[in-house]
Amino acid sequence: MRAARFILGAIGVGFGLWGLWLMRDFTGQQLVSTGVWLAGGILVHDAVLAPVTVGLGVLASRLLPGHFRAATSVAFLLWATLTVVFLPVLSGQGGKPDNDSILNRPYLASWLVLTGVLAGAAIIAGLRRRAHASGAAATAED
């Protein structure tokens, strides 16, 4: 087991060094841009996306009634991750003005619908849970 892990690790290090070797002919400008994007990804996640998510979680746990917590969490998970995936098409960047066979859909409208559907689903799921819980409590009291 230990040996297998060691070999696996060595293979991984080899792959990584090969990746660096492939960059040997990059110009200084290309290397700087690659470095900015490599470090920028970590920074955007660790310093922006993750803290904001944690902060919203803390806020939600203080403000929202318990019944809504699970539904809101799942809706937020879906909304946030899908929004990240769709950021390029929502941005209005990309494509070329003389080519209307790319980026040719009403993405913003779709995203508003997605946002509305997820918010609506979270509210309905939360209300149903509350109704279910109070129903169960009423039954228990009888």
Added chain:
Amino acid sequence: MRLPTVEDIERRIPRPEDFQSRARGTQLTARVGVALGIAFGLCFLTGLWSHAQYDPPGWLPIGPQPTQLYRVTQGLHVLSGIAAIPLLLVKLWSVFPRLFIRPPTSSWRELAVEGLERASIGALVGSSVFMLASGLLNIAQWYPWDFSFRATHYAVAWIAIGSLIVHIAVKLPVIRRGLGAQIDHPEQHLDPDAVARRTVLVGAFASAGLAVLLTAGQTVPFLRRLSVFAVRDGQGPQDLPVNRTAKAAGAVEGATDPAFALEIVVGGRTVTLDRDQLLALPQRTHRLPIACVEGWSRNAVWTGVAVRDLIAMAGGDPASEVTVRSMQTRGAFRTSVLPSQFVEDHRTLLALELNGEPLSLDHGFPCRIIAPNRPGVLQTKWVRQLEVTS
């Protein structure tokens, strides 16, 4: 009033135990991680395949069969990358508190080991985000960087997979423990309102699945209407999307020149044919896909002269390698090489018509190459010359 000391600042930085969500845990991380690992593996292998299709190595003679192969592998490449984005975000969320573990102070050796592990995780996170972000922007033809996309996406892919393998090697016992344990704590029900780990897991898988469904229509025809976030909806001039217009490629002038004549160069001899002469030759019609590196693809019906017939007519061997030169004046891929196994195939056409109409300017008028199982960018448009090169 005094300045804050290092200790004051340290006290304000959260500690792992400050994060309260019980939904985090090795059981969740390991399960999301397995799915993410599969997505990364698929993405890496199909990516390697794509590079092989662009520049076939000598030992791997990629041919025209199966016709739809590149369409499938590149569709999978882009979709596995898209599926990986929600999985990566949830995975990183599940381990975020670990970012705040204080470095060990007991010994230099422990500090060095911790430092190395942190470095490998930094490489993994940085390269993973890099791969997914650069790929996602590239499919929308948005290039906000100064590096060459193809070379850099390829090099960083090795770093991403390498650091992933190191990560698996380091974490193997933790992964096994996480997968072996029940996902939720048996006492989960004590707080009925708490978010269960299973809920987060199902949410992560649902998001990955939805991301795929809502974009896959650019390559899977029956999802076209559902995929409202796809970069392409499959439409375009003559029912086929365009990647680079004649204007963007600087091909308008050459392509619309009434004096256009195709050159076929065999040995020292050159045969020239204008478009009417090409149309007078025996025509073949085939249904073949355009399959782009950006992950979109669509079948179309092409009519034209088989390249092998043209080469034979000019006195060449129909099983030769042919270099195709375009009239485009801007951009890469002005020249492509058709290896002999493609030339031999009678479905490799110098197309003159698309879906029953003369080629439009943006699809490569007056004539273009279309061959089975080729990356779209090698399906050279606005062809001015075919030369037998071996």
